[in-house]
Each structure stands twice: as structure tokens, then as C-alpha cells.
Amino acid sequence: MTxxxxxxxxxxxxxxxxxxxxxxxxxxxxxASERFxxxxxxxxxxxxxREENWRFTPLRRLHGLHDGSAxxxxxxxxxxxxPEGVTVETVGRDDARIGEGGVxxxxxxxxxxxxxREATLVTLDGTPAPVTVTVTGPGAGATAAGHxxxxxxxxxxxxxxxxxRGSGVLADNLEVxxxxxxxxxLVVTGEWADDAVHVGAQHMSIGRDAVLRxxxxxxxxDLVRISPTVKYRGPGGDAELAGLGFADAGQHLEQRLLVxxxxxxxxxxxxxxxxxxxTKGLTAHTVWIGDVLIRAAAENTRTFELNRNxxxxxxxxxxxxxxxxxxTGEIAGAGHASATGRFDDEQLFxxxxxxxxxxxxxxxxxxxxxxxxxxxxxxxxxxxxxxxAIEAELAVIGV
Amino acid sequence: xxxxxxxxxxxxVATDDGAKxxxxxxxxxxxxxxxxxxxxxxxxxxxxxxxxxxxHPKYEVTSGEVTLDGEDVLAMTVDERARAGLFLAMQYPVExxxxxxxxxxxxxxTAVRGEAPKLRTWVKEVKGAMNxxxxxxxxxxxxxxxGFSGGEKKRHEVLQLALLKPKIAVLxxxxxxxxxxxxxxxxxxxxxxxxxGDTGVLLITHYTRILQHITxxxxxxxxxxxxxESGGPELADELEKTGYVRFAGSAADSAVAEAAV
Numbered sequence: 001m002t003x004x005x006x007x008x009x010x011x012x013x014x015x016x017x018x019x020x021x022x023x024x025x026x027x028x029x030x031x032a033s034e035r036f037x038x039x040x041x042x043x044x045x046x047x048x049x050r051e052e053n054w055r056f057t058p059l060r061r062l063h064g065l066h067d068g069s070a071x072x073x074x075x076x077x078x079x080x081x082x083p084e085g086v087t088v089e090t091v092g093r094d095d096a097r098i099g100e101g102g103v104x105x106x107x108x109x110x111x112x113x114x115x116x117r118e119a120t121l122v123t124l125d126g127t128p129a130p131v132t133v134t135v136t137g138p139g140a141g142a143t144a145a146g147h148x149x150x151x152x153x154x155x156x157x158x159x160x161x162x163x164x165r166g167s168g169v170l171a172d173n174l175e176v177x178x179x180x181x182x183x184x185x186l187v188v189t190g191e192w193a194d195d196a197v198h199v200g201a202q203h204m205s206i207g208r209d210a211v212l213r214x215x216x217x218x219x220x221x222d223l224v225r226i227s228p229t230v231k232y233r234g235p236g237g238d239a240e241l242a243g244l245g246f247a248d249a250g251q252h253l254e255q256r257l258l259v260x261x262x263x264x265x266x267x268x269x270x271x272x273x274x275x276x277x278x279t280k281g282l283t284a285h286t287v288w289i290g291d292v293l294i295r296a297a298a299e300n301t302r303t304f305e306l307n308r309n310x311x312x313x314x315x316x317x318x319x320x321x322x323x324x325x326x327x328t329g330e331i332a333g334a335g336h337a338s339a340t341g342r343f344d345d346e347q348l349f350x351x352x353x354x355x356x357x358x359x360x361x362x363x364x365x366x367x368x369x370x371x372x373x374x375x376x377x378x379x380x381x382x383x384x385x386x387x388x389a390i391e392a393e394l395a396v397i398g399v
Numbered sequence: 400x401x402x403x404x405x406x407x408x409x410x411x412v413a414t415d416d417g418a419k420x421x422x423x424x425x426x427x428x429x430x431x432x433x434x435x436x437x438x439x440x441x442x443x444x445x446x447x448x449x450x451x452x453x454x455h456p457k458y459e460v461t462s463g464e465v466t467l468d469g470e471d472v473l474a475m476t477v478d479e480r481a482r483a484g485l486f487l488a489m490q491y492p493v494e495x496x497x498x499x500x501x502x503x504x505x506x507x508x509t510a511v512r513g514e515a516p517k518l519r520t521w522v523k524e525v526k527g528a529m530n531x532x533x534x535x536x537x538x539x540x541x542x543x544x545x546g547f548s549g550g551e552k553k554r555h556e557v558l559q560l561a562l563l564k565p566k567i568a569v570l571x572x573x574x575x576x577x578x579x580x581x582x583x584x585x586x587x588x589x590x591x592x593x594x595x596g597d598t599g600v601l602l603i604t605h606y607t608r609i610l611q612h613i614t615x616x617x618x619x620x621x622x623x624x625x626x627x628e629s630g631g632p633e634l635a636d637e638l639e640k641t642g643y644v645r646f647a648g649s650a651a652d653s654a655v656a657e658a659a660v
Contacts, residue, residue, distance in 0.1 A: 310497060341496045345456065350493035350543075351503070353453050354559060355481035355510035364506055368542075369497035 031325055032258055032293045037103040041068075041114040044107035053106055056287040056319055058252055061223045063143055063169045065108045065199055072111075074138025076146040076170050078120040085128030085158075089121045093147075097121060101149060101175025102203025102229055105258075109201035109227070112145040112171035119147035124158040124184070130379060131158065137166030137196050146172035152182035154207070159185040161382060164200075165220075167193040174202045178210035180234065186214040187377055191389060192221035200226045206266070208234025215376050216243035216272075218253045219389050225254040225287075235265040243272040244373040246393050247316070249282035256289040259305075261298035268292065270305035273373055275366055276316035277393070284316045290336065291323045299330040309340040310369050312362070362394060400597055401431045401468050401484060401566035403452075408463035410444075410451045418459065421447040423624035425463070429567060431597035434613065436635065438604055439621030440643040445603045446490060448621075449571040453487040454480050467567065482511055484566030488556040488573050495543035500555070501525070503543045504562060511563050528561045532588050549576040557588035567599045568592065574609035586612030607639045622646040 038044065046067045047054040054066070064070035080088045091098065098119055104110040122133060138144035150160055156179060164170075178184055192198060198221055206212055218224050230239045245253040259268040274286040290305040309318035322336040343365050351361035370390060377383040410422035421444045429435050439445050451458045452465060454477040465472040467483055475483060495503065504525060509515045516524070529536060532554045544552050553573055560568055570589065574582055590613060593600055602613060610618075610632065618634040619626045620643070627646050628634065 346493045347495045349453075349455055349477060350489070350495060351498075351506075352477035353481055353487055353489075354503075354507035354563065355478050356506050357478045357510065358476075360506060360510070361478075364498050364502060365495065366497075368499060368502060 032260070032291045032323070033295065033325070033327075035105055035258070037105045038110055039099070039103060039113050041107060041110040044110055047107060053256065057225055057254060058223065061197065061252065062108070062199065063197055065111060065143070065169065065171045065197070068111070070111070070143045070169070070171070072115045072143050072145045074142030074144040074168060076138050076144040076168075076172070077136045078146065078148060079134045079136070080120065080122055081132050082122070083129040083131065085124065085126040086131050087123040087125070089123070090118050091121050092118060095119070095121070097151065097177075098147070098149065098175075100151075100177045101205045102231060104173065104201055105229065106201070106227065108171050108199040109173055112147070112173055112201070115145035116147040116172075119149060121149045121151070122160070123151050123153065124156050124160070125153045127157045131160045133160060133162045135162065135164045135170075135172070137164070137170050137192065137198070138168035140167040140193075140195050143169040144171075146170055148172065149175040149177065150184070150186070151175075151177040152179045152184050152210070154179040154181050156182040156184075158183075159379070161187045161189070161379065164188070164190045164192060164198060167195050169197040171199045172201070174200060176202065176204040176212070178205065178207045178212055180207040181209045182207065183211040184213070185378070186212065187217070187379070187382065188214070189217045189219070189386065190221060190224050190226075191219050192224065194220065194222060196221040196224070198224045198226075202226060202228035204228060204230045204239065206230065206232045206237035206239055209236035210238070212239040213376070214239070214241045215373065216241070216255070217386055218243070218245035218255070219386075219393065221251065221253075223252040225252075225256070227256040227258075229257075230259045230268060232261065232263045232266045235263050237263070237266040239267070240269045241271075242373050242376050244370050245272075245274040245286055246390055247274065247276045247284040247286045248393055249277075249279045249284055249315070252285045252287075254287040256287075257305075258291040258293065259303065261292070261294045261301045261303065263297060264299040264301070266298065266301055268303045268305075271373065272306070273308045273310070273369060274318060275310045275312060275369060276318055277312040278315035279313070281315050285319075286317075287319045288338075289321045289323070290338075292325070292334070292336070294326045294328060294331055294334060296327040299328055300332050301334065302332040303334045305336045307338040308369070310366070311340065311342045312366070363391065366390065366394060401599065403429045403485075403567045403599060403601075404464075404466045405452070406464045408448075408451065408465060409461045410447055411459045411461050412447065412457060413459070420461070421458075421624055422451065425625055427619070427626060429599040429601055431566065431599050433617065434593060434600040434602060434615045435617045435619060436602045436604060436610055436615035437619045437621050437626075438607070438635065438638055439646070441605065443621045444624040445621050446571055449487055449569045449603055452485060452569055453477065478510065481563075481565075486560060486563055486565035486568045488553075488560060488568065488570040490572040490575060492544045492552040492556055494545045496545055498543050499540055500543050501539040504559065507559065508562055525562065528558055531561070531591065532558055533584050534558060550578065550581040553577060553581070553585055554588075557585050557592075560592050561588060564592075564595070565598065567601070569601045569603065571603045572605060573602075574604055574606060582609065583612060589613050607635050610635045620646045
């Protein structure tokens with residue numbers, strides 16, 4: 001099916017036009033509805049670090065992704081093991097389907113969009129077996145721009161795992177375009193090597209009565225910043241975005257979500273959990289931004305967003321900014337919650353005083369904390385691998 | 400038959416003004432089958448004794464010894480002490496977000512018993528123990544102590560006592576903050592534990608009312624960081640009538656005497 005291209009909202013807007021750069025500068029935008037988007041990297045000002053959408057990100061660790069100095073000479077390889085019912089194409093930027101998922105909303109996403117040479121387009125039709133897409137970084141010292149689109153035909157039911165791994169620096173856009181009445185279970189994992197930097201934009205476009213069940217797992221990398229945006233093309237759309245992140249010493253994990261309700265009778269649910277631990281005094285940092293916008297037309301919206309952070313050691317910082325904007329009174333329900341707690345000596349003492357050894361106590365706490373997210377991953381091998389990876393993270397601090 | 404022996408125990412706690420000695424030579428022997436009550440005014444060091452036995456890192460043992468059946472308790476880590484058969488029911492049980500009560504109880508039982516309890520009998524055992532203490536079955540799925548009321552936390556402590564079956568249990572002001580009904584339920588739980596086998600109980604309390612439900616064999620009066628008098632249950636009756644004035648005085652005297660030395 002051909003979907004209307006949603007690009008015209010700002011595509012091609014000349015940067016000098018009044019209002020185009022509103023919100024990019026040092027004065028924060030008043031509303032997520034005013035968020036500037038463009039395919040053109042030059043339409044965005046180079047961030048200086050004080051802008052609302054960059055203020056948490058250590059820019060000097062971005063290897064020039066944000067300021068035009070990145071050369072994007074490397075290549076991130078995308079491998080797809082495609083069962084029956086799955087079509088994999090390599091297309092150019094002129095393909096009409098590219099951009100149906102959404103438009104970049106920050107300079108790095110636009111830089112990736114302006115730079116990528118070819119896009120991988122995966123179309124899911126019918127009820128295919130689970131598909132694994134592996135995105136491998138360009139290698140240590142190299143920088144790449146990537147583009148991947150997943151799309152479902154109407155009434156398809158599919159499961160896709162996108163695994164990011166390897167070394168190097170990657171800026172990319174991941175488009176997820178759900179056809180009407182389709183259902184996609186999506187797991188995106190970031191099991192990067194220690195040096196990796198990944199700045200990714202995810203554009204989720206939910207068709208009428210379509211269902212998205214997304215789970216994101218952020219484990220590796222030096223700096224990983226993922227910005228998912230959810231938009232609905234018709235009523236009855238239902239999106240759940242769950243995520244977990246485990247930041248250890250020196251790691252920066254950032255999740256910036258926007259769920260944009262502009263049509264009636266849609267549902268969204270966001271649950272993100274991060275654990276932080278540090279060694280040697282290097283700060284572990286997580287950032288979670290959860291914006292939900294319910295526009296005037298989006299009557300009977302139901303939405304909830306939740307962020308929980310578990311600080312396991314000293315030298316850790318968890319930023320959490322939930323933000324709910326409601327422009328209509330005719331909603332079914334809306335709420336948000338955020339809490340950051342510490343696993344402290346008193347908790348450890350309590351568990352140990354019941355005979356539980358320290359390493360078991362720590363695992364118990366982290367497993368319990370992430371259980372709600374991991375249990376959503378229905379592929380047993382993947383879930384076990386991720387559980388083992390989390391246990392391995394815990395082993396780093398010697399418990 | 401287990402025996403907990405405390406000999407000339409001195410314990411300090413770190414403060415902004417340096418280490419402050421709280422326990423100043425505690426001698427106490429608790430044998431299986433005995434229930435000892437320690438009573439004393441606020442600030443006398445009762446809770447410090449409880450936490451020092453359990454091994455809380457905030458409290459530093461500067462001299463003396465604690466042994467359980469001849470084994471050096473002070474050389475053990477906190478979890479080793481629990482596995483050796485000591486249990487502390489805390490005055491302020493700690494909330495552990497993210498860990499469900501059922502997972503916690505099973506992990507504790509696994510650690511203390513040395514093997515994971517068989518699932519079928521375990522579920523039955525937990526249900527029965529919860530029922531005995533009028534604990535709502537929903538508790539199993541709630542996070543440990545999170546959002547529990549004061550009374551619920553205390554019941555949860557006694558639930559653990561019932562499931563972990565220690566050799567020696569220290570109950571630190573388990574009665575505080577309980578209404579009359581909750582006090583009865585909790586006391587019945589402790590009495591069931593006492594009746595269940597060769598176990599010793601050290602009951603630390605500020606009030607005598609719990610002693611109407613749990614009859615001690617020995618009552619110790621604690622003041623100024625040590626036991627200043629020991630006697631039978633009748634000593635509690637005297638405290639009920641006259642309060643701690645007589646003992647607080649003697650503690651003050653001993654403090655003065657120490658200062659003079």
C-alpha cells in the first residue's frame with residue numbers, strides 16, 4: 001500500500017524563515033507540538049549544549065555527529081535473516097516509501113538522513129516467523145550514517161528483533177511504518193562494544209487499528225542516545241514502548257521519547273527502567289525524557305508513561321523528565337510517573353540479615369527491577385541472552 | 400541445644416564528633432528454650448545490641464565477644480550470621496524496591512536452608528504462615544516492605560521468623576507501633592515460633608505490654624549501655640509501676656563514676 005508522505009510539515013523549509021528554528025536555541029520551546037523537524041541537516045543550528053534537547057548529552061563525545069565535522073566515511077552493515085513473507089530491499093533516498101515513518105527532529109538525525117547512501121527496507125507480510133536484523137557498527141574509529149525501515153502490510157502479525165552491535169560511531173534513522181490493522185512486536189537491542197557511540201532516531205508511524213509492542217534494551221556503548229517518536233495515522237492505534245538500560249562507569253544512555261497523539265481513540269503506554277552502577281569514580285549517566293502530547297483532535301486518548309531508575313552505586317546520575325501536554329479535555333485517561341531510588345547499604349543489610357549473600361542480593365534487586373521489561377520479550381533465547389548480559393554487567397563491580 | 404553467648408561487649412558508633420561508645424560491657428547468655436526480655440529507656444543502647452549481634456556495618460565492636468554454639472559470630476559476615484542461625488526482627492524494616500516479597504522469602508529460605516525449598520511444599524508453607532499472621536495473600540506480590548503500614552512490616556518480620564526458623568531470634572521493638580489486635584497476632588506468631596522447637600528469643604522492648612502476651616523467663620534492665628539488673632518476670636511488673644527512674648539513676652551514677660576514673 002502507499003501511504004501519504006507525511007513529510008510536508010516542514011520539509012524544505014528554508015532555515016532563515018521565521019520560526020523555523022524556534023526551540024532550537026537557548027529559549028526552550030513551550031510545547032512539544034512546536035518541535036521543529038526537517039530532513040535537511042542545515043535547517044538545524046549546530047547545538048551548543050544548552051538547548052533543551054541537547055542539554056543532557058555530552059557533545060564532545062559525539063565525534064562531530066552534531067557539528068558537521070563527522071565525515072561518515074564508514075559503513076554500518078545491515079544483515080537480515082529473512083524468512084518467508086519478508087522482503088528485503090536496498091533502496092535509494094528517492095524511494096517514495098522513505099520518510100513515511102517521520103521526519104528528523106534533531107541535527108544528528110537530519111545529518112544521518114542527509115548522508116546515508118542506501119537504505120534497507122524490510123517489508124513484512126502475513127504472519128512471518130520472527131525476523132532478526134543485525135546492524136553492525138562501522139568499526140573502531142569510523143563513523144557511519146544508517147537508514148533502516150521496517151514496514152508491515154495491513155493485518156500482518158510479525159516479530160522483528162533489531163540488534164545493534166559492534167564498534168564505532170553511528171547516526172541513524174529507524175522508520176517503523178505499521179499498516180492498518182497490523183501488529184508488530186519489536187525488540188531493539190544495543191549490545192555495543194565499549195567504544196561505540198550511537199545516536200538514533202526512531203520514527204514510528206502507527207496505522208489505523210495497528211498495534212506496536214516495542215521493547216528497547218540498552219546495554220553497551222560509550223554514549224547511546226535514542227529518540228523514538230510515535231505518531232498515529234488513524235484511530236484505534238495502540239503503542240506500547242518498554243525499555244531498559246543498564247549504565248555502568250562512564251556510560252551515557254539517553255532515551256528521548258515523544259508520543260504525539262493527533263488522532264482520536266488511540267492508546268499509548270511507555271515504561272522505561274534504567275539501572276546505574278559505577279566503578280572507579282567514573283559517572284554512569286542515564287537520561288529519560290518522556291513527552292506525551294495529546295492534541296485537540298485526539299479525543300478519547302488513553303496514555304500512561306512511567307520511568308523508574310535504580311541507582312546501585314555512588315557516582316551515578318539519573319535524569320528523568322516526564323512531560324504530559326493535554327490540549328483536549330475529552331480524554332479517556334492520561335498519567336505519568338517517575339521515581340529514582342537507590343539500592344543502598346540498608347537494603348543490602350536487610351537482605352543479608354536474612355542469609356542472602358551480597359551477590360545474590362544485588363542480582364535479586366536488579367532482576368526484580370528489570371523483570372517487568374524482560375518478561376515482555378517472548379523469544380526465549382533472546383531473553384536468556386539479555387538476562388545473561390545483565391548478570392555480566394553486575395559482575396563488573398565484583399559482586 | 401543452641402547457646403548465644405555475649406561477653407563484655409563494647410560497641411561504638413561513628414558520629415561527627417568521632418566514635419561514640421554505646422555498649423559498655425554487655426554480658427548475656429541465651430540458651431535455646433529461653434526467652435529473655437531486655438527493657439530499658441530510650442537511648443540506653445538496646446537497639447545497638449540487636450544490630451551489633453546482626454552485624455550492621457554502622458556499629459563497630461571494639462572489644463568483647465559474641466559466640467553461637469562456640470562459633471565466633473563477630474568474625475562472620477551479616478549473611479553468614481543469618482545462615483548460622485541468628486535472626487533479627489527489625490524495628491524499622493527496610494523497603495527493597497523491585498524485589499517481590501515472594502522472591503525475597505524464597506531467596507532467604509534457599510540461603511538459610513542451604514537448598515531451594517521444593518516449590519509445591521514451599522507455596523503451601525508460605526500460605527499457611529501468612530494465614531497464621533492474618534497477612535493478605537496479595538502481599539507476596541508486593542515489593543518487600545514497600546508501602547507496608549507499620550503493622551504490616553512487623554507481621555512480615557514475624558512471617559520471616561516463622562519461615563526461617565532461626566536458632567536464636569532477636570526481636571527489636573517488634574511491639575512498637577502496633578495496635579492491640581496486631582500486637583496479639585504478632586505475639587501469637589512469636590509464641591508459635593517459641594513452641595516450635597529449641598529456639599531462644601531475645602525480646603527488646605520499651606513497654607511491658609508485649610510481656611503480657613509473651614512471657615519471658617528472664618527480664619534484664621538495660622541502661623547506660625549495659626545490663627544493670629536481671630530478674631524474673633516480676634521485674635517487668637516493677638518497671639510497669641515505677642518506670643526506669645531507679646535504673647536511669649544508676650546509669651547516671653555509673654557514668655559519673657566512669658568520668659571520675
